[in-house]
Amino acid sequence: MINIANLSYSFGAASRAPVFSGISMKVRRGEFISVVGASGCGKSTLFKIIAGLLEPGSGEVSLHGQPPNSASERLGQVGYMPQRDLLLPWRTVLDNCLLPWELKRSGSKEEAVIQIRSMLQQFGLGDTGSAYPHELSGGMRQRVAVLRTIAAGNELLLLDEPFGALDAITKRELHRWLLELWSGLDKTVLFITHDLEEALLLSDRIYLMTGGAGGGMQEFITGLPRPRHHSQNYEPQFVALRQDLELKLYDNRLL
Numbered sequence: 217m218i219n220i221a222n223l224s225y226s227f228g229a230a231s232r233a234p235v236f237s238g239i240s241m242k243v244r245r246g247e248f249i250s251v252v253g254a255s256g257c258g259k260s261t262l263f264k265i266i267a268g269l270l271e272p273g274s275g276e277v278s279l280h281g282q283p284p285n286s287a288s289e290r291l292g293q294v295g296y297m298p299q300r301d302l303l304l305p306w307r308t309v310l311d312n313c314l315l316p317w318e319l320k321r322s323g324s325k326e327e328a329v330i331q332i333r334s335m336l337q338q339f340g341l342g343d344t345g346s347a348y349p350h351e352l353s354g355g356m357r358q359r360v361a362v363l364r365t366i367a368a369g370n371e372l373l374l375l376d377e378p379f380g381a382l383d384a385i386t387k388r389e390l391h392r393w394l395l396e397l398w399s400g401l402d403k404t405v406l407f408i409t410h411d412l413e414e415a416l417l418l419s420d421r422i423y424l425m426t427g428g429a430g431g432g433m434q435e436f437i438t439g440l441p442r443p444r445h446h447s448q449n450y451e452p453q454f455v456a457l458r459q460d461l462e463l464k465l466y467d468n469r470l471l
């Protein structure tokens with residue numbers, strides 16, 4: 217689904233110190249992959265490059281097995297949920313979720329409304345269609361933002377710290393929710409998080425990202441059986457993986 221080779225990026229002049237360099241990674245169809253790394257190492261910038269919002273300084277990005285292409289050719293090929301949910305406050309939940317349809321205009325509006333209403337049910341948001349974002353809890357807003365991202369119809373989803381601002385209990389609930397959703401939806405997910413337990417619980421593999429000139433990506437395979445559940449967090453295999461992951465991050469000064 218994603219093949220990235222030797223990617224570098226600098227904001228402003230190319231002579232400025234790179235945000236990151238030497239980034240290579242592969243994501244296969246149907247995988248759930250997390251990216252962790254110190255604040256400012258360039259995780260969100262990497263997502264913007266994959267989504268086609270920024271053009272890398274050097275290196276190659278290819279999606280869906282196509283030849284490497286430019287940022288403008290990648291625009292609209294992935295579902296991208298940025299760090300802030302960016303729900304439009306003057307639009308209802310239903311109208312927010314119709315935005316992808318308004319941008320693409322494929323099919324009739326009636327069909328799109330029926331599809332969104334059915335997704336609202338499926339996503340546990342059944343009665344919220346006519347509510348405004350400020351009337352929702354933080355967890356519900358994030359569900360709506362994920363729904364809107366999925367409603368765009370792309371197979372590949374980039375979720376930038378979707379649960380970062382939520383309390384521990386809501387986060388737990390949304391982990392269960394996202395795992396269930398992902399197992400039934402046939403989507404490939406690339407997920408940014410600072411929460412190591414979240415990364416282990418959700419992912420097949422984790423990339424540890426280092427920014428700057430000498431940076432790169434280190435792969436960490438979780439190997440935990442699915443389906444996953446929070447009760448696994450206390451099992452010896454999970455605890456050992458958590459420790460191993462943390463040591464790798466500290467050893468590489470990524471935390």
Ligand SMILES: Nc1ncnc2c1ncn2[C@@H]1O[C@H](COP(=O)(O)OP(=O)(O)OP(=O)(O)O)[C@@H](O)[C@H]1O
Pocket residue numbers: 227235253254255256257258259260261262
């Ligand atoms: N538009 C911009 N112009 C200039 N510098 C920027 C811009 N956006 C981000 N940066 C800088 O690029 C670096 C990487 O930012 P980015 O948001 O990608 O990091 P991150 O790893 O996602 O951080 P966090 O984990 O805190 O969200 C930071 O030093 C940031 O200040």
